Amino acid sequence: MSDTTFMGVERKRIDWSPRIDYSKCNDCMDCFDFCPHQVFEKQENGVHKLVVKNPDNCVVFCRACGKTCGLDAISFPDKPATTKLIKAIRKEGK
Secondary structure (H helix, E strand, C coil): CCCCEECCEEHHHCCCCCEECCCCCCCCCHHHHHCCCCCEEECCCCCCCEEECCHHHCCCCCCHHHHHCCCCCEECCCHHHHHHHHHHHHHHCC
């Protein structure tokens, strides 16, 4: 990931990354193939074949990998709540 901040907030302080619902996921790897930011990792010997390995690499407010999932197995945190958090962090820094 090239950016360490988003809107002036350290990226690691922003909870924005995909969540995988393994009860829906069929390990098709469409999200893995789509994401250019190495958010996901394939695991050969794990319980699940796909994991979110680098959550801070996810571009804040991007949901594109979730749109590639025909099974709706990928979700994200609530966008308005995340926006509110970012604004609060920015305000405390002033």
